[in-house]
Amino acid sequence: MNIVFMGTPDYANTIFKRLIKEDGINVTSVYTQPDKPVGRKKVMTPPPVKVTANEEGINCFQPITLKEKEIVDRIKNENPDFIIVAAYGQILPKSILDIAPCINLHASLLPKYRGASPIQQALLNGDKITGVTAMLMEEGLDSGPILSWNVTKIETNDRKVTLFNRLADMAADLTTLTLKNFSKISPLKQSSADANYCKKIRKSDGLVTFEFSSERIYNTFRAYEGWPGIYLESGLKLLDISLVDDEGKAGTIVRIDDDGVVVACITGAIKIHMVQPPSKKGMDSLSYIRGKRLGVEDIFI
Template sequence: MNIVFMGTPEYADTILKRLLAEKEITVTSVYTQPDKPVGRKKVLTPPPVKVTAEAAGVACYQPYSLKEDGIAGRIEREKPDFIVVAAYGQLLPKAILEIAPCINLHASLLPKYRGASPIQQALLNGDRVTGVTAMLMEEGLDSGPMLAWNVTPIGLNDRKNELFMRLAEMAADLTLKTVKKYRSIRSLPQCDADATYCKKIARRDGLVTFDLPAETIYNRFRAFEGWPGIYLENGLKLLDLALMEGEGEAGKILAIDDDGVVVACKSGALKIKMVQPSSKKAMDALSYIRGKRLKIDDLFI
C-alpha cells in the first residue's frame, strides 16, 4: 500500500511514525510546511514531520502552496493508494483530491470544531469529552464524510500537551484501521447544521483579567499551555494555576499559603503558584508578592 503523507506538528509526526513502522505500507513522499524561525534567536527550525521523514530516507517537500506547478503531477506519478493528512496547515486543491482518497485525521468529533485549533477549543469550552475523526476530504474545510472516529474523556486537570499526545496516539491507531478497512467502510455525511468552527490561536488570546470567571481563566491556562500561555495586562505570565473555592473583589488576594496565592475572580478563585514577570525568570508566586510587598486584601498586580 502506497501512501503520501501530509502533516506538520508533533500530532502529525506520531501518525507518520506509525505508518513508517508498518511493513505493508510504503510512505512514498511527505509534504510539510516550510521551516520556521523559533525562539528569541529566531533559529530556523524544521517541522517534526520533516525530521522524521529525512531520518527514514523518505522524500520530503515543503511547498508554500500545493497549487504550485508540478506538485499534483508528481504525486500522481507515485500512484498512491491514499493521501493521509493530519494538521498539515493547507487546504488540498481539487487536482490533488482527485488523485486518490484523501483521509484527514481531525482532532475533534466532527462536525464539532472544524478548523485550526480543535484541541484548544475543547479545553477552552470545558468539554468533558473529545476525540479523533477520520474523514474523507473534499474542497470544504473539514466538511467531508466521516469514515471512523474514536472518543476519549477530558479530565478537569488535563492540559493541551497531554491531550495532544493522547489524541495523536488515537489518531495513529485510527489511521491504520481506516486505510486497511477502507473498502468495507460506509461513510457518514456530516450534518452541516451542527458544525462549529475554531480559529487559529494568536498570542493576544492569552491575555486574561481577574474580571473573568475563574473557570474561564483556568480553561485558557489549560488550552494555551506552552504558547501563547496566559498573562495579565502588565505582562505577568501565570505559569501554574489551580481552581479554588472563594469569592471577593476581582483581583484581590484572599489567602496566602506555602503552595501559592489565592486570588478572587469575577466568580470563584484561583490559586496562583508560579509566575514570570516580563523579561525576567520564572518564580514562585510567594516570592513575587513578597517582592511587591503584597498581602491579603491587596490587589494581585
C-alpha cells in the same frame, strides 16, 4: 499499499511514525510546511515530520503551495493508494484531491469543531469529551464525510500538551484501522448545521482578567499552555495555576499558602503557583508578592 503523507507538527509526526512501522504500508513521500525561525535567536528549525522523514530516508518536500503542476504531477507519478493528511497547514486543491482518496485525521469529533484549533477550543469550552475523526476530504474545510472516529474523556487536569499527545496516539491507531478497513466503510455525511469553526489563535487571546470566572481563566490556561500562555493587563504571565474553592472580591489576595497565592475572581478563585514578570525569568508566586510587598486583601497585580 502506497501512501503519500502530509503533516507538520508533533501530532502529525506521531501518526507518520506509526504508518512507517506498519506492515503493508509504504510511505512513498512526505509533504510538510517550510522550516520556521524558532526562539529568541530565530534559529531556522525543521518541522517534526521533516526530521522523521530525513531519519527514515523518505523523500520530503516543503512547497509553499500545492497548486503547482509540477507537484501535482509528482504525486500522480507515485500512484498512491491514499493520501493521509494530519495538521498539514494547507488546504488541498482539487487537483490533489482527485489523485487518490485523501483522509484527514482531525483532532475533534466532527462536525463540532472544524478549523485550526479544535483541541484548544474543547478545553476553552470546558468540554468533558473529545476525540479524533478520520474524514474523507473534499474541497470544504473539514466538511467531508466521516469514515471513523474515537472518543476520549477530558479530565480536569488535562492541558493542551497532554490532550494533544493522547489524541495523537488515538489518531495513529485510527489511521491504520481506517486504511485496512476502507473498502468496508460507508462514509457518513456531516451535518453542517452542527458545525463550529475554530479561529487561528493569536497572542492577544491569552489576555485574562480577574473579572472572568475562575473556570474561564483556568480553561484558558489549559488551552493556551506554552503559547500564547495567559497573562494579565500588566503583562505578568501566569505560568502555573489551579482551581480552588474560595470566594472574595475579584482581583484580591484571599489566602497565601505554602504552594501559592489564592486570588479571587468574579466567581470562584484560582491559586497562582508560578508567574513571570515582563522581561524577567519565571518565579514562584510567593517570591513575587514578597517583592511587591503584597498581602491578604491586597490587589494582585
